[in-house]
Amino acid sequence: MGADFPPVHVRLGADQGLAWQLLASLERVFYGYSLAAIVGVLLGILLGQSLFAFRALDPLFQVLRTVPPLAWLPISLATLKQAEPSAVFVIFITAIWPIILNTAVGVRNIPQQYRNVARVLQLNGWEFFIKIMLPASVPFMFTGLRIGVGMSWLAIVAAEMLVGGTGIGFFLWDSWNSSLLSDMIVALAAIGLIGFALDRLLAALGALVQRGA
Template sequence: MATNLSTRPQTTSKAKKFWLSGLIKSPRKIIAPLIAIAIFLLIWQLLTSGENPNLPSPITAFKETWDPLIINPFFDNGGTDKGLFWQIFASLKRVAIGFSLAAIVGIALGVLVGANPLMYDALDPLFQVLRTIPPLAWLPISLAALRQSDPSAIFVIFITAIWPIIINTTVGVQQIPQDYRNVSKVLQLSKTEYFFNILIPSAVPYIFTGLRVGIGLSWLAIIAAEMLVGGVGIGFFIWDAYNSSRMSQIILALIYVGVIGLILDRLVGFVANLVLPEEQKK
């Protein structure tokens, strides 16, 4: 009972330390990016300030998307006429399902392949071939098999994210130090004890590397997939805005896409920071 109670403050202190370390850093961590963004916006404004520019200027894009996309992202007029909140929420829901399935299957397969030399020799060539197939090349196959847009988009997420998770987990299992294996033999650990006390802790840094790459690829893939399958989603929103020549809406959507992608990456990094032991953090 005492052990369980002692672990909670440690986890909480890790979270506080993670956030406070970022806040205590020098002001240039905040000021420098703001200056870079200001310079970027200035250059963009200058390049698009002529007559009939191909792209809207930052000021024009802001004015054209202020009402209702910026001030009211929650509107819902039915069908695909929804605010950006609902567009992004639909995309995130697909990513959450596809990425979760990829994480479960990918980690399990990575452990199996990494721990079994025969399975590695049999499956690694197949994995290396399949992982080079572009994500959207799977979309016609998934549409033909599943007959519905939502499951097809989720499958594209799954097949995109699973390869870095499998490969990194496999490498992590294979990189377990021989000393650890020798200790497990000396202590006569059971397979279950070896799995939870040695294999998983040793492979965790590699697993989170795969998860971090996988979540980024998932977010990239869903945007492209939604452009083709249609329905509610930020990818279809961008494609629909392009077909209607609403360039300012595309620019606003791209900003949202970039911010959400950054948040997803940092979220996985935050979880990894809580899970990884201090000596395994860079």
């Protein structure tokens, strides 16, 4: 898998061009991160509305979020028995903590006067969420989502180095084993650019949601 092959070539098994390796990694990130975003936002909203639950679970979340991503890989491999779902789980468990915590903080920080207005207007739960909670918590929520997507990208690159098969992490490790310095440099540049693009995408989406909220 040297630099003499075009970036989109496909041979057999893991012998694929850089573009396909990136797509394989992005697919894993999409599944794991999407699940983390959905679960994290929902849990964050629920915890943010209960001060008792937030204080009770925050220490647990703080402990779990400090566990390095690769420390989850042996557990997921032992449980799931397959590399692909294990890599997705590592992404999920890595990304979910900043999403939960930032969303919960955003909900907790809704100004009291906003809540008073909601009571005066007798807003139901859905109206309160759309008109009060979402606009007030979107900045915090998307801060967590941006941190989560960056951690997802870091986690998948590291996990693929150990799991093997396909992906940009495997491509980088395989290039090192093959002493292909040029391929390693190209892979590192691609990793950085994709990570930057993902962050910018979430930032733009957050700005769009905040303007529409």
